[in-house]
Amino acid sequence: MLGEAAKLKPLEIELKRLEDLSESIVKDFVYMRQREEEMRDTNG
DSSP states (O other): OHHHHHHSOHHHHHHHHHHHHHHHHHHHHHHHHHHHHHHHHHHO
């Protein structure tokens, strides 16, 4: 991974980092929505 990163330009590294970050945000968001639905089901 580090060997590949060395070949990338700084901008590409930043874009990759943002892509990884946005993926984790989406996963967290999906998880939170599922939890919310579960909570609603148990309360109702």
